[in-house]
Amino acid sequence: MLSKRIQVLSPSLTLAITALARDLKAQGRDILSFSAGEPDFDIPQRVKDAAIEAIQNGFSKYTAVAGTPEVLKAIAGKLKRENNLDYKPSQIVVNVGAKHSLFNIFQAILNEGDEVIIPSPYWVTYPEIVKYSGGTPVFIETDEATGFKITPAQLKSAITPKTKVLLFNTPSNPTGAVYSKVELEGLAEVxxxxxxxxxxxxxxxxxxxxxxxxxxxxxxxxxxxxxxxTVNGLSKSVSMTGWRFGYLACPIKEIVDAIVDLQGQSTSNINSITQKAAIPALNGLVDDDIENMRAAFERRRNMAYDLLNNIKGISVMKPEGAFYLYVNTKAVENDSMKFCAKLLEEKGVAVVPGLGFGSDGYFRLSFATDDTTIQDGIGRIKAFVENYK
Structure with a gap:
């Protein structure tokens, strides 16, 4: 009954763990969840005000598929001001979150058998979207020795006549690795x-x-x-996860036109209110709010990193970005599914198994939560590891 295409998809492990933790908590279990990739901060007031104003002004009709002229101009301005990238508004498409951006891209450019190079560990959705689009994921393995970053030599070795795309993520989910300009220049040379x-x-x-x-x-x-x-959005930096605002920018007209055609036959435009709400954030009017969140994440990172590295038997590399710690448990347990299932059952702590990110023997812990939860949760992990059987 189902298409062959849909049967290649696996469910998102991060969403599954988050839902399980939520269900257990609803049942009365004492659950601490570190699984969701979602900031715990409220959205900035300027974003709220822009949305409220849009609602009060009746801005509730269809917009152009790619986005309103106003929001496309704001994205182009942001990319020029902050990233030194000269995109025209006509080279930008607004999507229902960056996950939708990626889906549209790969549906538009991949043919059966095209290879997509993906550094591993990777975000759980990457290989699933590639497979669904008919492509073949080709993984480049990394570990702590290279700071979870691929090298030019690895990239060169992975390229074949079938290679269509390098799918890149910096800062990385799940490792927090950040590529420097020099490192990117080395890959660009390849x-x-x-x-x-x-x-x-x-x-x-x-x-x-x-x-x-x-x-x-x-x-x-x-x-x-x-x-x-280039793919980006406002879910992480502005805590607008539920608003579903993502975008892509591309200088290749053929690709942009194909994506607009695809979106026009699927979702059409993203909701009008979100587009209005995004503009203050894109124009730099909530930068102080973003910096406050970033500073809090850095403080939490330092706390969680120190606490985890004081647990005998596990280790973690200090992330340079994002809000995750990618914890190595190989000295205790290499089966990440087993480790995480037992941790949830015995201690009520939900983390995401490394298997979902392409590397067993690890788990991902999000520190996008309050200090008390971090301290309590890692305390439970410490007790669990010290008595692991």
Whole structure:
């Protein structure tokens, strides 16, 4: 009855764990969840005000599929001001969250058997969207020795005549790895002379620590700009997860036109109120709110990192961005599904198994929660690991 296409999909492990933790909590269990990739902060007041104004003014009709002229102009301005990227509004499409951006991109550009290079560990959705779109994921393995980053030599070895795309993510979910400008230049050199497109997921660009500066992949060179589709949104930086505001920017007209056609036959425009609400954030009017959130995440990172590294038998690399810790449990248990299931059952702590991100022997812990929960949760993890059987 079902299509072959839909049967290749696996459910999102992060969403499944989050839902399970929520259900157990509703049943009266004492559950602490570190599974969701969602900031715990409220949205900035300026965003609320813009949305309320839009509602009061009756801004509730269909808009252009790609987005209103006002929001497209704001995105183009943001990309120029903050990322040194010169996109025209006509090269930008607003989507129902960045996940939708990625779905549209791969539906538009992949043919059966096209290879997509994905650094591992990866966000759980990447290979699923590629497979659904007819592509073949090709993984480049990384670990703590390389800071969870791929090298130019690895990239060169992974490219074949079937390679269509390098799917890139910095800062990384789940590891928090951030590529420097020099590291990106090394990868860009490998891609010169090839026909490989780059899809760059930059959702966590504003959640950086230790005074690091973000470098957008497409800003490295003219060659990289011409081959890169930049993906971003407001879910993480502005805590607008439920508003579903993502966007893509691409200099290749054929791709943009195809994505607009696809979206026009599926969702059409994203909701009108969200587009109005996004404009203050894109125009830099909530930067102080973003910085307050970022600073809180950095403080929480330091606390959680220190607490976890004091647990004998597990270790974690200090992330440079995003709001996750990717914890190595191989000395205690290499089966991440088993480890995480037992942790949830015995201690009421929900984390996401590394298997979902392509690397067993790890789990991902989100520190997008309050100090007390972090301290209590890691205390439970410590007791669990010390008595693990």
């Amino acid at each position: 891609l010169k002379g090839t026909n490989v497109l780059v899809v760059s997921d930059e959702m966590y660009e504003k959640i950086l620590f230790d005074h690091l500066k973000f470098t957008s992949v497409a800003s490295i060179s003219e060659d990289m700009f011409n081959r890169t589709i």
